[in-house]
Amino acid sequence: MMTLSELWERVTRKNRRKVELHDIPDKPSRNMVALFRLITGHDCLGEHLYRIGVHDHPYRRLSGLKEAMNRKHLQCCKILHGTDFEIARYWHFRQFLK
Numbered sequence: 001m002m003t004l005s006e007l008w009e010r011v012t013r014k015n016r017r018k019v020e021l022h023d024i025p026d027k028p029s030r031n032m033v034a035l036f037r038l039i040t041g042h043d044c045l046g047e048h049l050y051r052i053g054v055h056d057h058p059y060r061r062l063s064g065l066k067e068a069m070n071r072k073h074l075q076c077c078k079i080l081h082g083t084d085f086e087i088a089r090y091w092h093f094r095q096f097l098k
Helices: 004-015 029-040 046-051 071-076 086-097
Strands: none
Touching: 029 086, 071 086
């Protein structure tokens, strides 16, 4: 079984970015789940779903644009306008998928 430090090393190496444990705040579990998913890239967004074979393309499903639906897109998506925080935008977007 992997230790927590080995897991974080594997995640950061795979995603090619530095992720520190202190980057994930001690918040209610719902917020931590969303933030962890966004940091690691294992989320419900199109880019990840395409990578694991759930979708046939990584593009935005809501707007139809040929840009990958990923964490960066959450910050500029007009459909999610009015939702201030990234975590709130993540959960709001998930409602569109149901």
